Amino acid sequence: MTTVTVSDRPAGAAKADALVLASVKTDGGAELAAGHGLSKKAAAHVNVALRNTQAGGSPDELVRLSDVPEVAAPLVVVSGLGAAPEKSGFTAETLRRAAGAATRSLSGSAKVSVRFPGSDAALVGAVAEGALFGAYAFLEHRGESAKRAKAPVKAVIVHTDGAKDRGVKAAVKRAGVLAGHQNYARDLVNTAPNLLYPQTFAESVRARAAGTAVSVRVMDEKALAKAGCGGILGVGQGSARPPRIVTLTYKPAKARASLAYIGKGITFDSGGLCLKPGASMVTMKCDMAGAAAVAAAIFTIAELGLPVAVTGYLCLAENMTGSNAQRPGDVVTMRGGKTVEIINTDAEGRLVMGDGLALASEKQPDAIVDIATLTGAAVMALGHRTSAVMANDDDLRERVHAVATGAGESMWQMPLVEEVRSGMDSTVADFKHTGDRVGGMMVAATFLSEFIGKDKAGRLIPWAHLDIAGPAFNESAAFGYTPKGGTGYGVRTLVGLAEDHAAK
Template identity: 60%
Template sequence: MTTLTLTDSKIATAKVDALVLASTAGEDGAVLSEGTELPKNALTHVNQNLSATGATGKADEVVKLAGVPGVSAALVVVVGTGKADAPVPDAAERYRRAAGAATRALAGKESALFALGGGAEQARAVAEGVLLGGYAFQTFLGEGKAASAKAPLATAQVQLKGRHKEDIAGQASTVAEAVRYARDLVNTPPNVLFPESFAESVSRRADGSKVTLEVWDADRLQQEGCGGILGVGQGSGRPPRLVTMTYKPRGAKAHLAFVGKGITFDSGGLCIKPGTGMVTMKCDMAGAAAVAASILALAELKVPVAVTGYLCLAENMTGDLAQRPGDIVTMRGGRTVEIINTDAEGRLVMADGIALASEQQPDAIVDIATLTGACIIALGNRTMGVMANDDELRERVTGAATVAGEAAWGMPLPEEIRGSMDSPVADLKHTGDRAGGMMVAAKFLEEFVGKDGSGQAIKWSHIDIAGPAFNEKGAWGYTPTGGTGSGVRALIELARSYA
């Protein structure tokens, strides 16, 4: 990962390979951000060249200028932040994205100074953008391709004027490392990452931390009545696992439960997907990756909130014991579910996890999953859908995502949806009407939310990351192609909000 430090030294004389500045999109093209501190001749040179090259200042635009007078760096990089009033999840997000775009453009360079302006919050966002933009998944490159691949930017300085009490660089590094770990898990091929090896990876990562783990294998899942996870996993030669992660600091202000969908590969089961639909299905464990990475980060950040995570891990395959439409499974807690479509497997593993989480009676349960294609139809590829049985919690989750720079949108859970899941032979079916599929899936999950000590439903929220969890298109901002680490920062910020 790129080595990062903060600096308040003069940017013009910095001994770095590249100096990164920000521009905005003005009426007549790119305009250097207000407050850029360069000698007058340097400012004139940069502005003239921005005009001559037709720079617009739009988001993700990167303009490289060499030989700028009065600047020690051999290269000046001007990165666009878009229109000043363009909608973004959070005010600092435009600079997080700009820093990421510039870092990607500086692959192969040794050093850079990012002078994008602003105070501590903006500096933190820039630092995160640099560290996330420098991500590269090169684990499985052959010798020839690995040798020719550009290494990410080696070292970066982020400008921050004045004194600051917080360890901004350290916090940004911890958050970024968590996102990068989630990305690595998602990008790892399914012949290498399967339920058992996923659990082993998290165990290694947690070793020496304040997070403890308990892993249930197939035999234990059978004993514990987790029919949802077992039913999905029974068609694979790679048996399922359920990993419970516990972070319980002294004086915890609250207790949260995070439940993550961990389908390490989704063929669709007997309701098999077309070949093109399987290409990205190694990403169907992105929810579990987000839960694992966020809890490890919360422990490192010493956030005074207890968090219990449930990683619901299975592989959905077509082996001779594969689950069939028409099967009836008994879930954790004893409810029976009629199987309709084996490609709607995620809600089955999640239901067991939510039922287990409910038994601890936490202050809130938040589950996260690449659950429905309907979420992509409704909200596109960059926005997560948020639903809840409590309006205040739904707003809290979307607000936390917004503060973290992740796009999220609250959706309703109409009561009439439940009737479409009535079954004549079981307590309920696991699918319902096709219309409103994102909400139908969430309504199924809500059925497994337990009661608190006063007999009221535990506060619960569902996050659907089917769109933003995996980027099949070109990289943008700090978001690479492939696994994105969607949801990690939102979960971290949510836990912080309880502190």
């Protein structure tokens, strides 16, 4: 795991394998961003080199310079920030992304120093986060090629004049905790599905929880049957590897709020009898990214010691085509007694989530948030980098969106409209698990809303649904701090929401 520290020593004097600086985009090309801390001679050398290489200073642009005078590090990497805002400084996400792009390019380095604009805790913390997010590689499955693979940067030093400030120190420490657990979520998503399935996922979480403030309970297929969780049992019945619901609980003394997080954990999705095309199955090991995000978020919240009680429900199943696979036309009884007619076995995520939402509702938390790679409709609407948030409560939806924006996770608010519910009417069960083909993102969310219970006052528990089908897995080239493969999307939003509740 990459470590991060903070220092107020001049960045140019730091003995590191590389020094990372930032550039801004100007009419004349790229130039060093303010606050670099270099000597006049070193800064002039870098600016001349930027002009000579025709650097533009655009985001994701990296310029590598060797032997810069009066700089101890043998290599200087200049990462573009884009044009400087006219009325305000660079956003945290801009700094986060530029720092990550640089450390991602420096795999194989032992120590990297980073000096970016901004000295307040929020910006320094964002630089630390980005640097750590970029310092990631999944090498677990390497065999012969492991000898050639470069390990991530081992240590990051963030240089700032405010290094002795308590807020800055806390922000950098938080960045280390957050990145460590987010990278755990990435590892889970990247693990091959023959190795990560419901049982081994549960074992991984239990092992990680050892010695922490998080308690773990695992419901196997017998316990799920006894609990009446027909949705997840129906999805998992076609696999030789039975389903699990893993409950993670963090309950500090004097908690200021209680939250429930539910994560979709389809460890592989073949589509079931409604089989996916072969090309569509290649990335279906990522269909458990929601559960991975929930697990990582709860471990982060616990390690940070936030005064918020959080319970996570990881709804784990494998959607396969075995001899007992679920059929279109089947009727299952969900937790709580509602019956559902199965229409398309490839719409399995909402079934496992329905049971998880019903279980969470029974504890009557202050708010429920579910997170799932749920619909292709979300990708069609919002692309590969933006998730959707829908909710039965306007305040919670807006709160989640604001937290996500602050955390640097792109999210768009979508409505839940009443008319989609009629398309889910069934002639043989309480309702179907699919509806009209149009508005598929809202149809899936509407199905989930059926399993939200009421609080002690008889009102619906505030609930938000995050459809992360787009940003959970990056099939394209790496960018910023985002690697190819599992991204860990959602961890920061879930942690930020708990922090937001802790601050109120």
